[in-house]
Amino acid sequence: MKFAKLLLLFLITFNVFAQEKTIFGEIKDSENNSTLEYVNIGIVNKNTGTVSNSKGIFSLKLNDKVSLNDTIVFSHVGYESTKIIVNQLKSTNNSIVLKPSENTLKEVVVKFKQPKPKQFGRSSKGLSLMHSNFYYALDKDVDDRLSREKGMKFKIKKDCKVNDFNFNITSNEFKSVKFRLNFYKIENDLPTNLIVDKDIIFEVKNGFLGLYTLDLKPFDIYLDKEMGDIAVTIQWIESVKTNEKSKFFAISTAMSATETSFYREKNMSSWYKSGQSLTFYLNTMCQ
Secondary structure, eight states: EEEEEEEEHHHHHHHHHHHHOEEEEEEEETTTOOOOOEEEEETTTTEEEEEOOOOOOOEEEEEEOOOTOEEEEEOTTTTTTTEEGGOOOOOSSSSEEEEEEEEOOOOOOOSSSSSSSEEEOOOOTTOEEEEEOOOOOTOOSGGGTTTEEEEEEEEOOOOOOEEEEEEEEEEEEEEEEEEEEEEEEEEETTTEEEHHHHEEEEEEEEEOOOOEEEGGGGGGEEEGGEEEEEEEEEEEEEESSSSOOOEEEEEEEESSSOOOOEEEEHHHHHOOOSSSBEEEEEEEEEE
């Protein structure tokens, strides 16, 4: 009887922990002690994730799927990933240190002879009857979408240098939204590992609507035809609302039998795909 009561007490305590626990902390560089902004933080397949802010501060809300023995992964381009058990982060202000990676990808510079322009993705805005929104009905606040990603599958059949990235914004209630642009390898028809070792951050300001273009020429991004299918996504990392009711930010889309879009709710959570074609494309020069 006594054991049963202790077990019940443990289960109740754990349930409260899982539902209400939020882990706070700061992330720094191990070599110079500087703070690291927009670090990805999450627990694999537990739909729990976030990113650190511009000052390296983070708050990670744990849902009822998380256990004390689950592993939180901290990852950032140019740094070795750090893994820490949930139960080890008991402080009210945890300090996480990331070590610069020694295995960063080498810069590749390719000179093409008589390159030709090539567009990957859908540039048509259609009738703007369908929208892919970053806001979900179950979101409690704007921060709930931190680390959320959406993107498209592109088939790379030539060697190309990327000139710019473009997407069409149909709804925007924010003074500022910052995104990270990611390029992923596709395996088993879902995104897996990053294939571009560059931290590409951009900001959409002042409620901008319409076609947004991001110049990528300074980043020297080359896509190899041997890559085959890749996923290009944008990841929500920071925002400032226009007013208290601000919540919508959407991209035009259309149903498609041949195109594939990807999305995941949090960093490290499962990827999902759908037969949608976002107005979401790359302009390149190809051999």
